Amino acid sequence: MVRVRDPDSGPALPSAAEETARIAVERAVAELRYGRMVLVDGGTGPVLMAPAEIASPESLSSFVARAGAVPALALTANRAAVLHINPTGDDVELVTLAAHLTPSAIRALADASEDLSHPLMGPFRTRAMALTDNHRAALKLLKLARLLPAGLVSAPLGAPQAAALVAGGVLAVGAAAIYAYETTAALGLVRVAAAKVPLADAENARIIAFRPEDGGIEHLAILIGDPVPHEPVLIRLHSECFTGDLLGSLKCDCGDQLRGSIRQIAAAGAGIVLYLAQEGRGIGLISKLKAYSLQDQGFDTVDANERLGFDADERIFLPAAVMLKRLGYRTVRLMTNNPDKVAGLEALGITVTERVPHAFPSNGHNEFYLLTKKKRSGHYL
Known part of the structure; x- marks a missing residue:
């Protein structure tokens, strides 16, 4: 848990647990920007995740090998609506990766700036696995990394499998630390x-x-x-x-x-x-440039951000x-x-x-x- 600090008195020294949690988020952000996998761990069972916008044949094969199954694609409800995926009422949708959804198609599903140049063929099936808070935290972590909020995600893993992944070099980060990160960073300025x-x-x-x-x-x-x-x-x-x-x-x-x-x-x-x-109402420069390309296609600034999977203002x-x-x-x-x-x-x-x-x-x-x-x-x- 993040302690409440008084902004008037300056940043308080974090506890050892807070410091460890914050550093884990920072390391996880760096891992994702390299295209590597991260384990998001919370109360609902850890899930393996990787950024979808830089998916490749090698990264997809590595993901399947480590998770033991084909991942799902986690998208925000905003992005899913653009793709005409039947809404479930949740803020995150999990799309089943059928055989025709190659790494190139996965990248196109994640990146709205390619919607017109690479039309996607649906329908897309959802809910091959149960949605958990760790899946939501995975998309939040992608936003913190200034990447598009679309991720390859596994079903919740058992403790032995998760421990084996960590022993093999996969970084684990707590869901609670992800959600607390922006507040912690602001209070620690x-x-x-x-x-x-x-x-x-x-x-x-x-x-x-x-x-x-x-x-x-x-x-x-x-x-x-x-x-x-x-x-x-x-x-x-x-x-x-x-x-x-x-x-x-x-x-x-x-x-x-x-x-x-x-x-x-x-x-x-x-x-x-x-x-x-x-930058870019909180989505980062690269995503803002993608939003600009959507504006060139006729979308307004709000629709452009939402088509990319973000909120209108982050x-x-x-x-x-x-x-x-x-x-x-x-x-x-x-x-x-x-x-x-x-x-x-x-x-x-x-x-x-x-x-x-x-x-x-x-x-x-x-x-x-x-x-x-x-x-x-x-x-x-």
């Missing part, structure tokens, strides 16, 4: 660096970096001027966008929002931009709340058009005294994107 960085639109600026426990990509706090801790501070939560922020992509309004928030805060005299490592607001509290700010004026950001911060103990509108004109390439945020996600524009 550590301030690791700070420096004055004059910006083009705000010369009096400092950047403070917060590193997660896994040593991964840092979240940044950009402090402009000298915001007073005991007064409502003007802030912007900005999810990183490589294409928009750095390359000037016209497909979104992210670059405009980032630079506009810096200008507006500088004009107001003081405030904070939290630059959060949550972000969490706990890192932002923790950073604000570590910096000494609990009351804010939030620059956003997204009502979920207001509710998310309020639920985490940050008082939002005002929602400050933050919209920019369309550029001819992102008009549909902006309308989708309004109609499908409830954004104010």
Whole structure:
């Protein structure tokens, strides 16, 4: 179990069990990104899993040899609906791998960006094995690895077989640790660096970096001027966008929002931009590029994420709340058009005294994107 920590007092030292569980998740993420198998262990019997988007003849044969049976394909309900798989009412569907479902077909089932170029022939049969919480945790682990949430999974294994797999080098990770990981990492954010960085639109600026426990990509706090801790501070939560922020992509309004928030805060005299490592609404850069390819095929940004098997928005607001509290700010004026950001911060103990509108004109390439945020996600524009 994850202990509740007070974000105001800084990260607490984890127990030995918590540290072991967190490290197991981090190692499992690395294993999956290499295409290797992982054992997900919980109360319902451990299951063997591997990422479907990089399935190969060799990996499938190795999986069958280790599990002792042909795996099923675990898909989120969102992805299964796109494939016209009869819903069972669960959030995860297990698809039987018939003989015609080759590794190439498995990859296509996982990756919606290939739907039009490689049409899939159904119908697909589901529930060759009982769905367990460990199967759900397996898909969550794939999301943490920034991979598509589609996995090759076994039926629950017996203890002797699972022990033999671990002895043979297969990494085991607990389902509870997988679900706790994002919360644990956010509560464990550590301030690791700070420096004055004059910006083009705000010369009096400092950047403070917060590193997660896994040593991964840092979240940044950009402090402009000298915001007073005991007064409502003007802030912007900005999810990183490589294409928009750095390359000037016209497909979104992210670059405009980032630079506009810096200008507006500088004009107001003081405030904070939290630059959060949550690319593509939390799905990662590669999956975002796949979503972009779906948008080129005519799907909106919400449908594109869901066709890939994700939720419309996979972000969490706990890192932002923790950073604000570590910096000494609990009351804010939030620059956003997204009502979920207001509710998310309020639920985490940050008082939002005002929602400050933050919209920019369309550029001819992102008009549909902006309308989708309004109609499908409830954004104010």
